[in-house]
Amino acid sequence: MLTEFAQTLGRYRLHARLLWRACPGWTVAAAMVALLNSAVGTLLLISTGQFAGALPEAIRGGAGSPAADHAWRWFALTAALLITGPLVAALMVWVTARTSAGYLAHVFELVAETGVHPQGIELLDSPGFSGRLQAVVEATRDWTFTFGLDNTWTVLSRRLAGVGAIVVLMSWHWWLPFFIAGSFVVMSKTYATWLNTSFDKLLQTSASELRRARYLRGLLVRPEAAKEVRLFDLTDWVVDRYRSTWLSAMAALWPLRQRGLRPVYLSCLVMAVAVGGALALLTHDVVAGTVGLAGVVTLIQAMLALESFGILGDPQLALAQSTAAAVELTRLRQEVGLPPTRPADESPEDRTTSVGAVEVVLDDVTFAYPTRTEPAVANLDLRIPAGQSVAMVGVNGAGKSTVIKLLCGLYRPDQGAVRVGGADPAESQAARRRVAVIFQDFVRYHLSLRDNVGMGAVARRGEQQILDRALSDAGGNGLLKRLESGWDTVLSAEYEGGTDLSGGQWQRVALARALAAVSAGAGVLILDEPTAALDVRAEAALFDRFLEVTRDVTTILVSHRLSSVRHADRIVVLDPGAGIVEDGSHEELLQAGGRYAEMFTLQAQRFAQVDEGSGG
Known part of the structure; x- marks a missing residue:
């Protein structure tokens, strides 16, 4: 139990650190307004008690009597506090909005940095990490995240009001408020621990299933799937799959939530005993004549105010959900080597620039995707001098796209070295900036x-x-x-x-x-099937134009249409499992009569047949 309480306090400390990082000035202002709001509430319960206690004497003394004047003074203070309360509440709304805006901007920056760090995309290819990151993204986008931020100060104000109530009750029996408040604290912390555990499990254990459920739900409402959903009458099927997937994701959480509620029930029983005992003691003192009307009104309000140490309903629920997302975000950031609560410092290298073509080198490179057993490329050696245009061709699965991803620094080779201008693009931001690429599935x-x-x-x-x-x-x-x-x-x-x-x-x-x-x-221009939507003639004309306008740049072209890349300075042919099997100019490779010549001849015959058919 103590460990769980410590974890709850730890996440609130983390929440406070993020607030301070995001907007220290507005955080201080919001805390001061919350303190003022709680002070107004504490003074109000005292003034109403004193006013109620002064009324009987004022009525007996009549207008103009000292007792009436005394009652009027308490009435004036109570009225002033009743007017001040809404004004302070309005001020809190304004300060809260400014604080939440700064916090959201800070958290969104941390989320974005987590998604793009490190440069490689290995982690994003991992269902575990990417699922957890997506869960955090969805959580921070949800309205309850902002609602939880706004209620940070509501929760703080109500807790501080409870401190004021403790001070008031100590004037009666000094030990009693700690006994009552302690029971509320135990109940609140037990409930908060249950909430935090529920949200943590939701973000960690069911992220993949919930993401799949959200995808299925999106098929019913997103325009890109609307045609096929209607054409193939998929509505009932998608709804059934969504229901079963969502239930599967939640099935693991429901037993945990049920077991975690038992301490909550027990803490509620302890709280009921504490409050009931305090009310019995107050009844005894009233009967004994040691507590008058003013004391009864004040003490009962103070006892009720101690509820602020207990469960605060929706504000506490939303705040727990917000802090759970923040905790998971900081965990992800630490896993990728980023500071947990602030953006990483910019490297001096990030601001350097250079121009001109650069050399590209792959030295004995072997790489296998995490989900595959066979390497996509093995023992690959390739050197492209600065300013040369090279076309990479080969059948599907030969490793052409993998080579491009390695040159962009999106993956690190399992063996060997990749160099762009003498630097590793997986490590050097300057090297990555020297590479311009258009992927086949560009955005x-x-x-x-x-x-x-x-x-x-x-x-x-x-x-x-x-x-x-x-x-x-x-x-x-x-x-x-x-x-x-x-x-x-x-x-x-x-x-x-x-x-x-x-x-x-x-x-x-x-x-x-x-x-x-x-x-x-950029000194290297990579085109990965960039003209697949163009016809053959348009693609050939565009490639010829490219080779002309990029003479001062190292150019790497990937295309299945061999007629489009024949004017490149050099053509390398990749083969699955064998790496580079041919290397030379278009004319040299045709004369060699190898793999490239065979593929080029087959394509030329097919295009010739198409031309003859269209001409007839």
């Missing part, structure tokens, strides 16, 4: 065209010349002319004034983003 941001292209050169996104040149080199000038608001058009039909693009148009925007990165200093 379609629901932002303006300006932002979609400018993200490739964030530090220089305000330079229109860079954006214009990048979009032009990507063949997107025609796209720009068709957009109603030009560069400021939002590329999503979900927003008023926005528009969606075709697959080919989106690929040109993504390519422009990579070229903007080159203008900002």
Whole structure:
């Protein structure tokens, strides 16, 4: 029990540290207002008791008597406190809003940093870590998280009001308030421990199942699945799967919650005995004549105020949920080597920039994905001199995309070394900034065209010349002319004034983003199937244009259409399990008559047949 109490106090200390990190000034102001609010409440219970006690004498003495004057003074104080209370409550709402805004901004920054640190994505590929992170993200987005933050000061104010009630009751029997308050504290801490354990288990043990349940629920309401759900009449099936998945996730929690309630029931019984005994003692003193009317009114209010040390209902529930999310967030941050309550210090290297093509080296690299037994690449050796254009080709599963991820620093090799400009991209932010890449599954941001292209050169996104040149080199000038608001058009039909693009148009925007990165200093440009939505001729023309505009950049092209990459300085052929099996120019590889020549001939024959069919 003591260990659980210590854990509860520990999470409140963590909550206080986060508040102080986020907005120290507003935190102090909110604490002072909470103290003022509790002081007003304590004075009010004293003044109402004294006013009630003075009334009988005032009535007997009549108007103008000293007793009446005495009663009027207590009435005036009570009225003033009744007016002051709502004013202080309004002030608390304002201060609370400012404090919560700062706290939310701080927590969201910590969550975002946790998701992108470290540079690699191994942890995000882990269902355990990614599930827990997603659970924290969902928890911080939920309205109850903000509700819990706002009620931090409500809970504090009510606890402080309880301290005032203890002081009042000590004037009667000094030991009694500690006995009553202790029973409420035990009940509150027992309940808080049960709440915290419930929320912790919810975030830790059922994160994966709950995430799957949320996904299934989303299929019923998200537009991307609407067509197939209706076409295949999937509603009942999805609802049944959602129900069973959610019940499976919660089934492990319900027994734990039931067992954890037993100490809560016992603590409630102890509290009832303590309050009942105090009321019996007060009745005895009233009968004995040692406590008058003023004392009865004041002491009963003070006893009721001690309830603030007990269970506070929704405010305490929401605060427990908020602190549970904060605790899990700090655990995740510590697991990835980040400070638990503050953003990591920026490395001086993060601010360095350089320009020009760089050399790319993979030295005896072996790498296997965590969920697979066979390596995606094994003992791979590849050196690309600065400024050279290289095409990587091969069948599916040969490791082309894996090589790209290694060059971007998204994974660390199990064996060997990866170097971009002499530095490891998995360790060096400067090395990662030298790489611009467009993945086959690039992101379609629901932002303006300006932002979609400018993200490739964030530090220089305000330079229109860079954006214009990048979009032009990507063949997107025609796209720009068709957009109603030009560069400021939002590329999503979900927003008023926005528009969606075709697959080919989106690929040109993504390519422009990579070229903007080159203008900002990237020395390596990687294109991973960037033109799959274009026809053969458009792709070939675009690749030829790329090779022309990126002569001062090290370029790596990946495409299944061999006719599109034949003008690259060099072509390497990858084979599953064997690594690089051929390396040379297009002409050299055709003359060698090996794997590349066979694949190129087969593709050329297929395209020739298509041309003949369309021409006939």
